[in-house]
């Protein structure tokens with residue numbers, strides 16, 4: 001692959017800038033998928049297919065770029081690759097088939113997410129396998145603490161999604177108030193888990209690319225947690241008063 005540290009740095013800065021733009025934009029609009037899906041954003045496709053298409057670069061392109069790197073057979077980069085793929089294989093090829101949702105999503109949402117994941121795959125995969133230096137990293141506490149946080153976040157995200165999915169019996173389509181576990185504290189523990197995961201990734205990689213993606217995740221699903229929370233309050237008159245949106249007791 002013929003790039004340079006300058007090109008990679010520029011791509012990383014663009015990823016960071018996208019985080020800022022996304023956070024500002026989501027202050028005015030609500031991303032139209034899931035419960036907020038809308039026909040006003042042009043043609044739509046089945047959301048299940050949309051998830052597979054838009055997240056696939058995070059699995060396939062990421063792996064391909066990783067394999068071009070000079071450090072691809074070193075232990076720490078391989079461990080980081082494993083963490084990334086552990087998350088994204090589930091998100092791309094398992095999660096869409098676990099949901100009990102036949103909703104559609106705008107092609108535009110799918111396309112924008114796909115472009116984002118192409119950039120994200122380049123920035124993060126190229127860093128861990130080529131431009132970053134993780135030669136002595138297996139003995140560093142940041143890798144282990146970051147990996148620990150990543151897997152705790154993954155567990156929270158997975159369990160929270162599983163509880164939401166289980167709210168519908170096969171064939172049902174509506175929404176219910178989730179109850180129990182972290183749902184007693186926040187409306188969106190799945191987003192909280194996802195944010196912890198990518199903060200763990202940022203720590204484990206100790207890099208600007210890792211930080212850029214963690215920041216983007218916060219910029220993207222932070223506002224969505226607030227939107228979902230407002231939606232729950234609007235939709236259910238008996239929605240629990242004390243429940244926050246994203247961070248227990250705080251937000």
Ligand SMILES: NC(=O)c1ccc[n+]([C@@H]2O[C@H](COP(=O)([O-])OP(=O)(O)OC[C@H]3O[C@@H](n4cnc5c(N)ncnc54)[C@H](OP(=O)(O)O)[C@@H]3O)[C@@H](O)[C@H]2O)c1
Pocket residue numbers: 034035099100101102103157161164165167168174175176177178190191194216217220221
């Ligand atoms: N890293 C990132 O930037 C990023 C961005 C977006 C999403 N994600 C992750 O992708 C996953 C899915 O995101 P999402 O925004 O689609 O999550 P979501 O709105 O919480 O929905 C998750 C699933 O549960 C269903 N569901 C949600 N609330 C429900 C309720 N009250 N009653 C019954 N069913 C309910 C949804 O059905 P419907 O689809 O029919 O609403 C969907 O199948 C999450 O784990 C999230 O963390 C990550």
